[in-house]
Amino acid sequence: MGSLIPFQDLNLLPDPATSPSTAATAITPALIFPKIEPKLEPFDAPTLPLQSFPENPSPNFFVNSGQLPFVGPGSNPNDTVFSQTPEGSPEENNVYSEYYRISELFRTAFSKRMENLGNIDVLDPDSRAIVPVPEETRISNVVVSRRRDQRSSELVRVTDLTIDHVRYFRDLVRRTRMLYDALRIFSMMEEEKRREVGLITRRSRGDLRAAKLMKDRGLWLNRDKRIVGSIPGINIGDLFLFRMELCVVGLHGQAQAGIDYLPGSRSSNGEPIATSIIVSGGYEDDQDEGDVLIYTGHGGQDKFSRQCDHQKLEGGNLALERSMHYGIEVRVIRGIKYEGSVTGKVYVYDGLYKIHDSWFDVGKSGFGVYKYKLLRNEGQAEMGSAILRFAENLRISPLTVRPVGYLCEDISTKKENVPVFLFNDIDGDNEPMYYEYLPRTVFPLHAYNLGGNGSGCDCVAGCTDDCVCARRNGGEFAYDQNGFLLRGKPVIFECGSFCRCPPTCRNRLTQKGLRNRFEVFRSRETGWGVRSLDLIQAGAFICEYAGVVLTREQAALFSMNGDTLIYPNRFTDRWAEWGDLSKVYSDYVRPMHPSIPPLDFAMDVSRMRNLACYMSHSSCPNVLVQFVLYDHHNLLFPRLMLFAMENIPPLRELSLDYGVADEWTGKLPICN
DNA sequence: GCCTGCTCAATACC
């Protein structure tokens, strides 16, 4: 029997595009990842110090000696940082910030702000935790200071990351993006509530609010260095739904402009250098053929994006020209239309390009434009935008696009809402066809008898925030209106058969089954794996991890027979990371209620299973396990529901943290 | 440091 879940860590595998020779050979960690010290390659300074890799992104806040800086909720862009300091001369302790002795006027304004905003938080400079300030210390001797939050002018390239760094940065980027998403959704829900009450008429933008909250707290990444080339933790093919998110992770620093660059006024030799561009079809003279790209400079457009004037060789246009002159690579992000994303658009990181030519041309509307011919660097992973396009064709007619490799058009035999394909173009293995497909976990009868069940809500017209089921979840629903997980909880109570709400109730998310088309596919690196033909948005429900539940005694018998078992309590608690706002709100309480006892059951997947069984392990996974109850309320037997932890591009392999103690020698949750 | 102008956003609203 082939291995059910491969032993390798998905994230530790080499990229087949860059290391084709290792793909087919036996994989050992030492072979693939020789230890290389990370180094930065300076452009101008020959003795640039090695970059240290901090535990947290470096805060843009100054640190007073012995004083804690106040961090306001940041509604006013002109005074984001407040600090309290004794009488005397605070300046001598701080080289970054400017101090203003607070005037009577400002004191009043400040206390008003505090009245309006409630909590004022402190960023502890040592622990980086955000803690509330005692009421009585707030007003006295307040000095307002501000540090201009400017991007660094130090130009560096990051090379030779060790596998530990790769993993660290991947995780850092993922956590940052999870926080951004959580903030975006929460601030939009907050606004919606205020709008319903009539406090405001117009909704403000969640994407901008989330970015600002994070910026005020120093949570944007890569602002202490200007990185040329790839950004640690961001892979080719990574997807972003909001332009601001690119700023937050440091992939592209311009909120709207398409060319990001270090301005000449801040570079060592007085010449601007481009670092990244966004190609989103906004310029009529662009010609995009993937590997070869004719990019138009910016400028000369009116407010309706119509070319109305000649472009000038300045700003980003000059920076691109200079980058060409020095042969410096540029990150390329494509903004493409994509049905099924919330914004109808998606930004894809497509890797590094070099500018090979530039010239001044007459554009389609008769105005002079600057043009740049960019060629994609060799040896990079496949372009994310090409995969997106390929996946779109695949969804329309899979057999035309990939005539070879489909073993089965639906291993679920219509038990799921959508077909689950089986694909193997590598070898003759067709093992998944021989298992009975089990869309939902089967619990023993006594699971339904124990525990408090039978009571549900009476919300015939749809559930409200104060109904029985909402209260059971700690006074809120776990999913938003669009069906995304808001924040992870120890367990979620969905509405069920004992509720009177309609089937359209938003608190019935996971019981409705699959929403994306998946395929189980054969891979040389991970054995069998699972991937989606659709973009799966962060927070979206994927599927249940299904099996037949066994008690401890039954499990003991089964393991003696050598059958394959899953132990739910071994999955790492990744749900706790989802929707955690403690980095931003001091009064944020992690959801601990309702708590569940340690799980003491196993699931047999040796005869009946669903697609989840084929997901690979990763210590840096893109899928999390969330316990959910809906057909009974027995806390001893929750269902294992899988949610996306990040935007998962089509055809990217899904991975779960099975809670392996050590990737290479530790035990897997599946035991034979 | 302060202000202005610019920008291949995103959303509301008609």
Add this chain to the structure above:
DNA sequence: CGGTATTGAGCAGG
């Protein structure tokens, strides 16, 4: 639904 008006943010440059 599509166009456009509104709100809005960072950043470069003076």
